[in-house]
Amino acid sequence: MTKTAITLIGNGKMALALAHGLKDRYDLEVIGRSAKRLAHFETALGVSVQKTLYSEASCTNKTLIVCVKPANLGEVSAQLYGKATAVYSVLAGTSLASLRAIDAHHYVRAMPNLAAEKALSMTALVGDMELRDDAIALFSSIGSSVWLSSEKELDIATALSGSGPAYLALIAEALCDGAVREGLKREDAMTLMRGLFQGFGELIQTTHPAILKDNVMSPGGTTAAGYGALERANVRLGCMEAIHCAHERAKGMK
Numbered sequence: 001m002t003k004t005a006i007t008l009i010g011n012g013k014m015a016l017a018l019a020h021g022l023k024d025r026y027d028l029e030v031i032g033r034s035a036k037r038l039a040h041f042e043t044a045l046g047v048s049v050q051k052t053l054y055s056e057a058s059c060t061n062k063t064l065i066v067c068v069k070p071a072n073l074g075e076v077s078a079q080l081y082g083k084a085t086a087v088y089s090v091l092a093g094t095s096l097a098s099l100r101a102i103d104a105h106h107y108v109r110a111m112p113n114l115a116a117e118k119a120l121s122m123t124a125l126v127g128d129m130e131l132r133d134d135a136i137a138l139f140s141s142i143g144s145s146v147w148l149s150s151e152k153e154l155d156i157a158t159a160l161s162g163s164g165p166a167y168l169a170l171i172a173e174a175l176c177d178g179a180v181r182e183g184l185k186r187e188d189a190m191t192l193m194r195g196l197f198q199g200f201g202e203l204i205q206t207t208h209p210a211i212l213k214d215n216v217m218s219p220g221g222t223t224a225a226g227y228g229a230l231e232r233a234n235v236r237l238g239c240m241e242a243i244h245c246a247h248e249r250a251k252g253m254k
Helices: 013-022 035-045 070-077 114-118 129-140 151-162 164-182 186-203 209-216 222-232 235-252
Strands: 004-009 026-032 050-053 063-066 084-089 104-111 121-127 143-147
Touching (some): 013 026, 013 114, 084 129, 114 121, 121 129, 151 235
Parallel strands (some): 004 063, 084 104, 121 143
Antiparallel strands (some): 104 121
């Protein structure tokens, strides 16, 4: 059975994460500026892909996923020729209007995260309704996806699910550091933390966070003591401020 072709514009970390999630279902082309970096991309991916330099790239009748840095969109789009069928952009804070620098029939903004590499991304989508079903199908192949009603909502989603892995990584590292400070070996702390996140990821799918917290916290117990420390340290406010600042930054990138 012939696979659908997808063209990735850019060969950075997000492009590689997406390619890992897509490689089993799609024929991939990767367009970049350096033959050496494209070869490195293919090696890291572990499967053969069509490699094309910007100077040789035609977008005619192709489905594109744009993965370059937002600041480089103008430079890159100027090197592309032909009219694409669809443009999907994973560029933070880059409006649908800005994407029209690449000639195409339809446009969608997408905000996946690095879990795409494991086909576990949570991807927010917004754009031309003609692509809604295709967009959901495409990005559901690398995890879960949700279609939002406005670009404003996508900028908020960028702050939550797009940037979220970095916030959770900070929490994971800090929890391990705390366990090591108390006397646990680093290797054991990392093993316990990974198991914690894996199990929590399943629980949170069906249980509201507040209920999950209450189910763990017994009166006067260890969890209550630790939870009180988190509240005194304003961890809740810090998380809310992280979303606010990331959202403001996304708005400012337009």
